[in-house]
Amino acid sequence: MPSKFSYQPCRELHVVVLGAGGVGKSCLTAQFVHNEWIESYDPTIEDSYRTQISVDGRQVMLEILDTAGTEQFVAMRDLYMKTGHGFILVFSITSRASLEEVLNLREEIIRIKDDVKVPIVIVGNKADLVDQRQVDRARAFSISQRWQAPYYETSARTRTNVDEVFVDLCRQMLRRDSSYTDSNDDMYHQKLDNPSSSKRRRKKRSNGENRCTIL
Numbered sequence: 001m002p003s004k005f006s007y008q009p010c011r012e013l014h015v016v017v018l019g020a021g022g023v024g025k026s027c028l029t030a031q032f033v034h035n036e037w038i039e040s041y042d043p044t045i046e047d048s049y050r051t052q053i054s055v056d057g058r059q060v061m062l063e064i065l066d067t068a069g070t071e072q073f074v075a076m077r078d079l080y081m082k083t084g085h086g087f088i089l090v091f092s093i094t095s096r097a098s099l100e101e102v103l104n105l106r107e108e109i110i111r112i113k114d115d116v117k118v119p120i121v122i123v124g125n126k127a128d129l130v131d132q133r134q135v136d137r138a139r140a141f142s143i144s145q146r147w148q149a150p151y152y153e154t155s156a157r158t159r160t161n162v163d164e165v166f167v168d169l170c171r172q173m174l175r176r177d178s179s180y181t182d183s184n185d186d187m188y189h190q191k192l193d194n195p196s197s198s199k200r201r202r203k204k205r206s207n208g209e210n211r212c213t214i215l
C-alpha cells in the first residue's frame with residue numbers, strides 16, 4: 001500500500017526585499033506571507049519570514065528578509081546581498097526619488113555578487129495611488145529592458161500582483177538553481193502532507209512567462 005506521506009526535496013531560497021523607506025516593503029511582504037493588509041508598520045523593523053510555496057510543481061521554502069533602512073542595516077547590507085539568492089527591488093510609483101534608490105541598490109548588488117544575471121524583480125508599488133503617480137511606466141519599462149529584469153506594478157493595499165512578483169522571482173531563482181547547488185547542504189526533505197511542518201500556502205496561479213505586467 002502506498003505511503004500516506006510523499007517526500008520531495010524542498011529547495012530553500014533566500015529573498016531580500018529592498019528599497020527606500022516607506023515604499024511598502026513590509027506591506028508587500030505581509031500580504032504575500034500572511035494575506036493581510038497592515039496599514040502601518042514600524043519602519044525600523046527588519047524581519048524575516050519563512051513560507052513554503054509550490055512553483056511549477058516544485059516545493060520551495062522561501063526565507064524572505066524584509067529590510068529596513070536602519071544604520072545596522074547599512075553595516076549588514078553586504079552580507080544580505082552576498083547571501084541572497086534573489087532580490088525584490090521596490091520603489092513607489094508616487095516617488096521619483098525611490099526609483100533612484102532602486103538604481104543604486106541594483107549597482108550595489110551586482111558589485112557585491114559580481115554577477116550581472118542575479119535574479120531581480122523590479123516593483124513599482126502603490127499602483128492604486130494613480131493620482132499621485134510620479135514615475136512613468138515607460139521609464140520603469142526601459143529600466144526593466146536594460147536590466148532584463150521583469151517589472152511589475154503592485155498594490156500591497158489591494159493585493160494586486162503581489163503573488164506574481166514572488167512567483168516570478170522564484171522561477172528565476174530556480175532556473176539558476178544548479179549554480180547555487182554546489183553541495184546538497186541546504187537541501188532537506190520535508191513531509192509535504194503534514195500541515196504542521198510549515199506554514200502552507202495556496203498553490204499559486206501560473207502567470208505564464210510574461211516578463212512585464214501592468215495593472
Ligand SMILES: Nc1nc2c(ncn2[C@@H]2O[C@H](COP(=O)(O)OP(=O)(O)O)[C@@H](O)[C@H]2O)c(=O)[nH]1
Pocket residue numbers: 019020021022023024025026027028038039040041042043125126127128129154155156157158
Ligand atoms: N496606498 C497604498 N499605500 C501603501 C501601499 N503599500 C504600503 N503603503 C503605505 O505606505 C506606508 C509605508 O509602508 P511600509 O510597508 O511600512 O513601507 P517600508 O518602509 O518600505 O516597509 C504605510 O503607511 C502603508 O500603509 C500600497 O500599495 N498602496
Ligand SMILES: [Mg+2]
Pocket residue numbers: 025026027041042043044045066067068
Ligand atoms: Mg518596513
